[in-house]
Amino acid sequence: MTHNTANTASIDKTRKTVLIVHAHPEPTSLTRTMVDVAERTLREAGHEVLQSDLYAMGWKAVYDAQDFPVRSDIERLDFVRESGHAFHQGHQPADVAEEQRKLLAADLVILQFPLWWFGMPAIMKGWIDRVWAQGLAYGRHGQGNRIRYGEGGFEGRRAMVSVSTGGPAADYAPRGINGPIDQLLFPITHGTLFYPGMSVLKTHATHGTGRMTPEGVEAAMAAWRERLAHVFDEAPIAFRSQNGGDYPDHHELDEAVAPGITGFAAHVAA
């Protein structure tokens, strides 16, 4: 009995909850195949898996006045003000509150989507727009922008973007014509996931889905399973935290940090 109890405790400690948010309506799409493989792989490893299948849910993509049934200011719609009011007063729409509940229950959030015009499909952008509430994802404790980038309402969670592209990997190489995939996704990895405090893992990119053979799909799924096997052990991207000393005025890098470097690269520690 003692031995069994110890085993159970050990299992409980390593059992994690993963939320997979995904955006493709076709069940046989690569996106959905990735979701199926992730769910199976993570469950077999003993984890709990939650899904937000945005198309199946009929997710409301457009952030508008309907999101604020009880207004702070009925005359003028200010999204930041009304978002905070709804969050703090408990007047958020039920679908938004439920997604926040799932997010807060998760140890890891995976965003799985096809890259459309170098960003998320609109339905997933609308999931971010509506769920990332004032008072939760930004502007915590009435502190404006003082708590962000490494600290915030989603702190303690890991996040990963898993994206598929129709075009070949060469187009997303360091000198590829589209621009490097990590730079294209910086508004998401850094600006959307790290901002409210998540630890962001390296993006998992699956390229060339426009002309993928069955063997190519199988190789992509093998790579995905391998990636998921270590997803709770790998080191996150070393984005610099706002309040760790590198941004003394909370706006710009100290001149002694990454001297002479501008742009996205300066915000990742060497």
Place this chain on the structure above:
Amino acid sequence: MTHNTANTASIDKTRKTVLIVHAHPEPTSLTRTMVDVAERTLREAGHEVLQSDLYAMGWKAVYDAQDFPVRSDIERLDFVRESGHAFHQGHQPADVAEEQRKLLAADLVILQFPLWWFGMPAIMKGWIDRVWAQGLAYGRHGQGNRIRYGEGGFEGRRAMVSVSTGGPAADYAPRGINGPIDQLLFPITHGTLFYPGMSVLKTHATHGTGRMTPEGVEAAMAAWRERLAHVFDEAPIAFRSQNGGDYPDHHELDEAVAPGITGFAAHVAA
């Protein structure tokens, strides 16, 4: 009469059509104020102004099976295949066809939006997702990715992103914590507007809208009017065209071009 005729011809030649696509439901928002100022300024300069007021139109943001009432493949939803099928066979939804008509009638397209999580509001992303059809915005003439970045269905038009941000300009400076505004918007300026052939103007950014005084708003509008006065004369961003010689294999930069430079900066000629 001769004199009058000459004047009329001169007016016709300089008279342009501008399409302003915008995304904010609040009539007194900075976004809508920018739209009103642009419409008035451009009309006073003799131009025609079209608008796509996405919230007022109730624009359908989510790209899904409803966009393809007549399918090429009823078994499996492949967006690229069905988009091309609908475009070439004339089965696109009426709202999509109408937006394409307005785009093709325009000499200049202005995208006016508040920056939400470092990208477009979902309703505008869904305008791109649905309107940028296969056969028009990409994959022209059955040539796959051979015709893009500087050439394509929207060639001959100018485009400008006019974006507002709640945070201060310092956050978007070359070493600002959010990343530089031009890099954050590269997926839109380069990947979405230059891709189908538009000549993309420098982004017009209005920062600090979260705490703007009436004087600040007036200064922002003066800057906007001044910018619009020269909008048909200014040189576009010098993005490198795919077929101009810099990308011999249509995927990666030739090693002699911008030697040693990686990332977005390499795709802009010095």
